[in-house]
Amino acid sequence: MLQYIGRRLLVAIPTLFLVITAAFFMMRAAPGSPFDMDRKLSPEIEANVLAQYGMDKPLGQQYVDYLAGVVQGDLGPSLKYRDKTVLDIVKENYPVSLRLGFFAIAIASVIGVSLGVMAALRQNRMTDNVVMTIAILGVCIPTFVTAPLLVLGIASKLGWLPTAGWNDGALPNMVLPVVVLALPQIAIISRLTRAGMIEVLHSNYIRTARAKGLPEWLIVRKHALRAAILPLVSYLGPACAGLITGSLVVEKIFNLPGLGKFFVISALQRDYTVVMGMVIFYAGLILLLNLIADLLYAVLDPRVRLA
């Protein structure tokens, strides 16, 4: 198993290299530079600024220097936030994004699985229809529609929660963003669980269990649920991608200091180093989460062999 993990990590290195290379040259191909602003810099000052950040060298040299820095764990200074390094920004802001994502997926899993099981047990009846309608709506109403509506209703009109901001991660500030992120995931997870459950409930071993006279709740808990959760585990990878996409929107709407917001702003402002830092961080995160999801899958399904 350790061997498997080792091999996966080895594959991760060329992947990261590819990511860095692609992002580096795409960013540099974008029109404009980080030192563009409303006012003009005198040529002398501009030359000084470029030299300060090593940007007076040929692009190939800069690329090699950058890679060398990354290998040593140095992501360089931010070109816009002149008091901060990229590592400062990542360190300060990744907990925000991760926290949101973690709570969203945890809540979505609990609610989604419960709804899915309920629906499967009452297949084609009222509960099922209601749950499936919710699931379809959850998928079809985009995050950027639910978020403003919730802000308008719950925060602005009722005044129960803050409309935006982070405040060092205070609980009231987190509720709406997490709910908005979790809603589409609840929808998907409940559908996956329902489909998995229905398949399992029709299988032979459940029939055997029923024939043995086991109580229904025990059958669900001990036999069916475990098998039905498998598709959910394999969904965790795509779920992370979904959460990252969602967090870009949520961080923008709620003005949260997460990495996604900095990524978009930095890309628009051509803060090359910050953009690169974010891309590397997210690529690493996705690789790691995919690995974890595969491992979990192997744990839960004895038929799967890691090779």
Next chain:
Amino acid sequence: MTFASARAETITKAAAVRGRSLWEDARRRLMRNRAAVTGMIVLGLLVVAAVVGPWLSPFTYDEVNKSDVWLPPLQGGHLMGSDALGRDLLTRLLVGLRVSLAIGFVATFVSLVIGVAWGAVAGYVGGKLDEVMMRFVDVLYSLPFIFFVILLMVTFGSNIILIFVAIGAVEWLTMSRIVRGQTLTLKNKEFVEAARAAGLNRGAIIFRHIVPNLLGPVVVYVTLTIPAVILAESFLSFLGLGVQPPMASLGALIAGGASDMELAPWLLIFPSLVMVMTLMSFNFIGDGLRDAIDPKDR
């Protein structure tokens, strides 16, 4: 994006290939599925409205009407009201729907072409080539794609063609996996053996015998990819990276409406409704198709 890929697995499992005669069965089952039929009708109406509507409207999507600023619905001849520049919302909505649908269809077509070719070749040829091609897909899968799409928009400026290509290029991955899986089971079937015995070359076998038989799962996946693409585009528009004003798309209209929701709620409500209707229609049709092709679940 995620929703479609999440379902890929179920689809692959579900849509086993059957003989031709079963297509008739599938069609009948689909027609009995009320949700799917409703979806088809609604979608049909939306498509017709998007294609024909803007021509019938007395307004154009970018026409500034200085006397009609922020009119609520039904005033001044604006059925759905007007925006800050006095532009007719209904016309903009129809044009936006047209743009979103076009992006959905074209980007899905791009992903279809790349994904089917890639998956079929990998699956049919097999061996080392399969290994390399699918490893490549794995590597791409683990990239933070949305970041690259954003970088792409930033680098080359947002234009519609680029949006097609960027989104299509992301969506083909899942398609290629589905197709490869199907090809693997198909390639040992008798009719393929027969073609091989008849001396057809690989290319001919792949594109004349394998690809047509992939239709079932591919059609299902396509109907689920289109709404995913529409969502992806609207997401980009929301971040200000999608279609550029005065052009409209559903996402761009919703983004604009959301910021003015206290002032002019109609600017948020109508585009959101159309968006939800469109996405739901596609999803109902996709689900219906899946159930029709493989009735196991019901």
Next chain:
Amino acid sequence: MYRPFRRNHGILALGFASAFLLLQGCTPGKPRVDDCPAGKVCLRAGNGVEVLSLDPHKVSGVGDHRVLLDSMVGLTMADASDKVAPGTAERWETSADGLTWTFYLRDAVWSDGVPLTADDFVFSLRRILNPATAAEYASLLYPILGAQAVNEGKAAPETLGVRAVTPRILEIRLEHPAPYLLQLAKHQTMYPVPRHVVEKYGNAWSKPEHYVSNGPYTIVSWKLGDRIKAVKNPRYWDAAKVCVDQISYYPTTDNITAERQVRNGELDMNADIQSNRIALLREQMPGYVRTHTYLGVSYLTYNNSVVALRDVRVRRALAMAIDREFITKKLMRGGQQPAYTFVPPGVANYQAVQPPEWAAWPFEKRQAEARRILAEAGYGPGRPLKIEIKHRNSADPSLIMPAIQADWKSIGVEARLAQNEPQIAYAAYRARDFEVGDAAWVADYNDPMTFLYLMNSTTGAQNYGDYKNPAFDALLKKADNEPDAAVRAGYLAQAERIMLDDATIAPVFFYVNKNLVSPRVTGWIANLGDIHPTQFLCVKGSPKAPAA
């Protein structure tokens, strides 16, 4: 080597453990929405943008200035209505030729207790002009003797015309008389930085953990994207009069989000409002909306290398056909004024010029005249003028450019719109990569020169339209060497007249500053420069609030 993988719950634990590792520091704490210490007065201010640096020599934005303004005090400072008031200097005098200024410093200390001397100012001015500092805004100080040579690396920083006569007396010599020096002296470029701290920590001095200030507040923490926190500096010379104990500056990048936060009581104020919501807010939140004319102008600039735009008739026709009343009254509705001239009304040392004659005509007449002179220039239905308007994608330009496009369409001009991020758009203008560009200028200091020098032929990149009129240049030169303020204002007015007659740009509207301020905040006075030092503010209902 494939080994069957056996069920192992350790893996589950490993998975979760690594997930939690990633989430370190993630214990959901108790709600801390309002972390104002009991008995203290706290202000939560929406700052509009994220601050780029806390080093006054490395920033140029108004958002940066709003934060630094509370921590640093220059030789002079802004009072509650942005008038020049004595700051670190108690008084000053100027020589008869206006070329030598002497500032007498008060007995002041830095927030760490170290005395503040004239040497700190000398050090600071040499530092910002030193090319190694790469200060973006250094050129503002070019009126100081030798500043340009130092900044361009042609002379040593020590040659700068600034010296400490005694620890409490600072002398500044100028290149030419500059009546606006006292304005500059309250600007961030002339803030002192603590020499003893900068020499100890280098560029890291401006990190909150090392930060030392000389003003009413000092910065204690900065969480990027979340907030900057500053607390009262008890060693400030006027600390007894300061009411607010703690300030949180929030980077409110979206005006509408910030508006909801103010409405919901999460913020006490925000530094901007989206123009077209002002009318609604006045109605729904009486007492919150504060607007004032501002020293800024929005204009269209024409690229001189586009043949059609070299024709003054074309430029004039385009300028005439813009419906500025519709743009200001119907679209933006924030109190902005239609602009027919370039220098905003209300600027100090300014003598207003008459707008062009057509400004008073009914719009239809202007359109007809525009069509006529366009036809004269050779453009009409058979041969329409086709141009591209490049514009910034910020809120106001995005709103008004489609209207201008429509206005031009009605005189037969086919305009395309191309949107860009503001800084990218400006870079394109400087590179002359545009046809018609949407630009804006906000005063660096309160004087017409900050506007008019843009059109000077020697200005270079920022003279986007490459305007060149020797008569205009000569008048600016005369103004620069004129010690008498009234005579100088006359020269500047003549220069503006020439520039407007040449229709080198099309002014669109004059800015207003727009603040959303809770009525709980007292002492807040709307002003031309949009400068509101927190030391003059208080919060109603707080222990120290003045009697209502």
